Amino acid sequence: MNTLGLAWAYLKRSALTTALNVALLALGTGTIVVLILVGTQVQDRLAKDAAGIDLVVGAKGSPLQLILSALYQIDIPTGNIPLSQAQALASDPLVARAVPLALGDSFRGYRIVGTDPAFVALRHAQVAMGRLWQAPMEATVGAQVARAAGLKVGDQFNGNHGLSAGGAVHEGTPYTVVGILAPTGGVVDRLVLTPIDSVWAVHDAHHHHPDDAHEAHDHLAEGAQPAQQAPEREVTSVLLRYRSPIAAALLPRRINTGSAMQAASPAAEMTRLLSLVGIGTDTVRGFGLLLVASSALSIFVALYNATQARRYDLAVMRALGATRTRISCLLLTEALAMGAAGTALGLALGHGAVELAGRLVPQARDMGITGLQFPATEPYLLVLAAGLSVLAALVPAVQAYRTDVSAVLSRG
Amino acid sequence: MPLIDVTGLRHAIAGRPVLDIPHWSVEAGRHCLLLGPSGSGKTTLIHALAGLKRPDQGRILLDGQAVWDLDAAARDHARGRLIGIVFQTLHLVAALDVGQNLHLARWLAGLPRDAGAVARALDRVGLGNRLAAKPEHLSQGEKQRVAIARAVVTGPKLILADEPTSALDDENCGLVLDLLLEQADGCGATLLVATHDERTRARISDRLELPKLSTAVDGHAA
Ligand SMILES: Nc1ncnc2c1ncn2[C@@H]1O[C@H](COP(=O)(O)OP(=O)(O)OP(=O)(O)O)[C@@H](O)[C@H]1O
Ligand SMILES: [Mg+2]
Numbered sequence A: 001m002n003t004l005g006l007a008w009a010y011l012k013r014s015a016l017t018t019a020l021n022v023a024l025l026a027l028g029t030g031t032i033v034v035l036i037l038v039g040t041q042v043q044d045r046l047a048k049d050a051a052g053i054d055l056v057v058g059a060k061g062s063p064l065q066l067i068l069s070a071l072y073q074i075d076i077p078t079g080n081i082p083l084s085q086a087q088a089l090a091s092d093p094l095v096a097r098a099v100p101l102a103l104g105d106s107f108r109g110y111r112i113v114g115t116d117p118a119f120v121a122l123r124h125a126q127v128a129m130g131r132l133w134q135a136p137m138e139a140t141v142g143a144q145v146a147r148a149a150g151l152k153v154g155d156q157f158n159g160n161h162g163l164s165a166g167g168a169v170h171e172g173t174p175y176t177v178v179g180i181l182a183p184t185g186g187v188v189d190r191l192v193l194t195p196i197d198s199v200w201a202v203h204d205a206h207h208h209h210p211d212d213a214h215e216a217h218d219h220l221a222e223g224a225q226p227a228q229q230a231p232e233r234e235v236t237s238v239l240l241r242y243r244s245p246i247a248a249a250l251l252p253r254r255i256n257t258g259s260a261m262q263a264a265s266p267a268a269e270m271t272r273l274l275s276l277v278g279i280g281t282d283t284v285r286g287f288g289l290l291l292v293a294s295s296a297l298s299i300f301v302a303l304y305n306a307t308q309a310r311r312y313d314l315a316v317m318r319a320l321g322a323t324r325t326r327i328s329c330l331l332l333t334e335a336l337a338m339g340a341a342g343t344a345l346g347l348a349l350g351h352g353a354v355e356l357a358g359r360l361v362p363q364a365r366d367m368g369i370t371g372l373q374f375p376a377t378e379p380y381l382l383v384l385a386a387g388l389s390v391l392a393a394l395v396p397a398v399q400a401y402r403t404d405v406s407a408v409l410s411r412g
Numbered sequence B: 001m002p003l004i005d006v007t008g009l010r011h012a013i014a015g016r017p018v019l020d021i022p023h024w025s026v027e028a029g030r031h032c033l034l035l036g037p038s039g040s041g042k043t044t045l046i047h048a049l050a051g052l053k054r055p056d057q058g059r060i061l062l063d064g065q066a067v068w069d070l071d072a073a074a075r076d077h078a079r080g081r082l083i084g085i086v087f088q089t090l091h092l093v094a095a096l097d098v099g100q101n102l103h104l105a106r107w108l109a110g111l112p113r114d115a116g117a118v119a120r121a122l123d124r125v126g127l128g129n130r131l132a133a134k135p136e137h138l139s140q141g142e143k144q145r146v147a148i149a150r151a152v153v154t155g156p157k158l159i160l161a162d163e164p165t166s167a168l169d170d171e172n173c174g175l176v177l178d179l180l181l182e183q184a185d186g187c188g189a190t191l192l193v194a195t196h197d198e199r200t201r202a203r204i205s206d207r208l209e210l211p212k213l214s215t216a217v218d219g220h221a222a
Helices: A003-013 A015-050 A061-070 A082-089 A118-122 A142-148 A196-205 A210-214 A246-258 A266-309 A311-319 A324-360 A362-366 A376-400 A403-412 B044-051 B072-082 B098-108 B115-125 B140-152 B170-186
Strands: A055-059 A093-109 A110-115 A127-130 A138-141 A173-182 A191-194 A238-242 A263-264 B004-013 B018-024 B033-034 B059-063 B083-086 B158-162 B192-197 B206-209
Touching: A003 A015, A003 A324, A015 A266, A015 A324, A055 A061, A055 A246, A061 A238, A061 A263, A061 A266, A082 A093, A082 A238, A093 A118, A093 A196, A110 A142, A118 A238, A118 A324, A127 A138, A138 A142, A138 A246, A191 A196, A238 A246, A238 B018, A246 A263, A263 A266, A266 A324, A266 A376, A311 A324, A311 A403, A311 B072, A324 A362, A324 A376, A324 B059, A324 B072, A376 B004, A403 B044, B004 B044, B018 B044, B018 B206, B033 B044, B044 B059, B044 B115, B044 B158, B044 B170, B072 B083, B083 B140, B098 B115, B115 B140, B140 B158, B140 B170, B158 B170, B170 B192
Parallel strands: A110 A191, A138 A173, B033 B192, B033 B206, B083 B158, B158 B192
Antiparallel strands: A055 A238, A055 A263, A093 A110, A093 A238, A127 A173, A138 A191, B004 B018, B004 B059
16 A cells, blocks of 8 residues: 555546546647647748748749748749749849749649759758759659659659649650659658759640640640740749848849749748748647646546545544645645646647558648657646646645544544 | 553633543553543543544643654654554545555554555454455445454554444444454553443443533534
8 A cells, every 4th residue: 555556546436537537638738739749840841841942933923822832842833934034043143042943744743843953952852763863854753752653763654734633644755763862851752853844845745735725824834825936935933042141131122023023031931821820729729728727627626526525534544644744645646647647648649649640641641740759848748737736636635634633533 | 651641631622621631541451441421522532642633731641652742743653553543433445445444554554564464454353355345345344343453453552442332233232342352452452442332331341431521502412
């Protein structure tokens, strides 16, 4: 027999109440854990994918859409910009590096991106097998694309029209896999990289196809006129790195006011996005805290009732030689045990749910969401739960501490 | 040195005197009855002896130690070590089984865990086979025996029994008294039985008669 054993015996005796308290606490902490995990991982991913890119230039439209489409490859592009203007940007003295992107097709839902090999360096990716693309219709594919499609170096595949799976297949212009990139945990894993010339070639070749009549607005060849001999080449967007900090003050304004293009800063747009999404997560977090608080209240009520019902038990223990402190410790131990069990269960549930989502939900899997990450904020959750359980046990414990044993016994 | 030594004990509740014992002592081994009508202060005296209720005046020496000079925690420890208490309403801890109730008493008395001592104590009251039973599944008589076993399992020097027989029929009254005496002798403890039960008088010769000092006006009676 010891305090833990005794606490366990009492908790077991009121198993239903105990289970309810533990479940309430587990739901509360679980909700908070999910939010913390998903929040930090999404934020990390967004920050990682934006690393090293100071500015994104594309067609006019929503700056957030431009960032999402060009940088994170999740939204549709705002349109195209003339190649000549993109090239002018690259030679601007304020720009250290400019990488053009041409979008329009996809392969099994993975985007085919026409770009320079400089893109790979900009995104800190490395070749795992084979080599980088050089000639038109050569492709170097991201790790996830290779895994999902079972692609090996030397394989050939056809692109689909449009950015989502299910578009018409571009027959007769197959890509050849010349390399596979090592996994980066970032957006590059989900891309098929090829020279911009390939994208143009595919669409030039298919220009007389009847199904090209209803091309999406983001389609590269849209601007091309069949009647003209040399249609102006276009790209979708340009990723820029500044040469000096002064560029941040000059370049975006110059592009936005002095050209038909739009410049958007990933940092600014992501702050804006997170503040928008933040309202939603704040609400859910508040709800989680409410659950935790209500479970603390429920533990308080349970212990309060228990001390009333157990007045004689506690008095008898005093008569058997228990000190006041020991009795108070018993109640605190019961509360802490419920608190610890609830929090542990909540942590397990939260991590389990996120891990499950990371494996089963395709979007979460693409984001590389995992439940096997343990953020530094989690220990605070344990402290919070422990603190609340002690708080819940405080009034009953003090009450038990002050009980007049003689009075209770003689009334029994 | 007497086991119990009381001098100048006075206590009043709500302004009415309840106890007035100029001197009273009990030698170790001399079982004693605490007699008196309802409201004469028997329970009050027992609680004062056990260190559960501080008397207004007077000194109580238990095995040579002044009970009320100790600080609260030391008094609790002394109670656990020296005294076994049998309540009229028994008060077994319902969340624990029979064996655990006895382990609880030993633990609270600061004694090491001893499954053998627990088994022997239960054997001696004829409940060796009910170790794992929950109190709620015991008959009243069995509960009574567990309560007595719990009082002796700590090897106390003094066993305080407050009205252990008043709810029992004649036959059981005799059995319980026999059991109490036998168990007290078995562990070398001195038995102090508070009762207004006439049937107990024949069994124990030493006694302290408490007079009723005032008439209860609130109708409180056990
Ligand atoms: N909490 C209390 N409030 C008011 N009066 C009390 C209280 N406890 C005891 N008394 C009074 O103190 C006196 C002694 O009570 P006590 O319980 O010691 O008597 P007793 O001899 O044990 O009686 P019984 O044989 O009925 O158990 C009684 O008159 C009782 O009414
Ligand atoms: Mg009484």
